[in-house]
Amino acid sequence: MRVKLYRNIFFHSAETGLIAKEVVKEYDGVPPIKGAVLEDSAWHRNDEVLVDSILINTDEPDCYHVDLTPKEADSAERVKSYAEMTELHGWKPLY
Numbered sequence: 001m002r003v004k005l006y007r008n009i010f011f012h013s014a015e016t017g018l019i020a021k022e023v024v025k026e027y028d029g030v031p032p033i034k035g036a037v038l039e040d041s042a043w044h045r046n047d048e049v050l051v052d053s054i055l056i057n058t059d060e061p062d063c064y065h066v067d068l069t070p071k072e073a074d075s076a077e078r079v080k081s082y083a084e085m086t087e088l089h090g091w092k093p094l095y
């Protein structure tokens with residue numbers, strides 16, 4: 001079964017508004033359950049990443065869409081650098 005993991009990386013302030021990037025990583029295997037902890041080399045060990053929701057799309061029945069808890073960055077610049085860093089670990093930008 002194909003599983004697509006999605007994680008939103010964002011920063012929000014009154015000055016910048018919302019700055020966000022979403023990254024995705026695919027794998028073949030058993031889909032996780034809601035609340036499960038994800039361990040991936042892209043995320044720091046102090047950044048607990050949980051499965052937030054799972055979408056079963058009937059138009060794409062062989063794939064699960066899994067949303068992970070979002071990552072809040074401490075600046076607009078860090079959003080971009082986090083997203084770029086995840087590419088070194090097999091994640092791809094969604095937009």
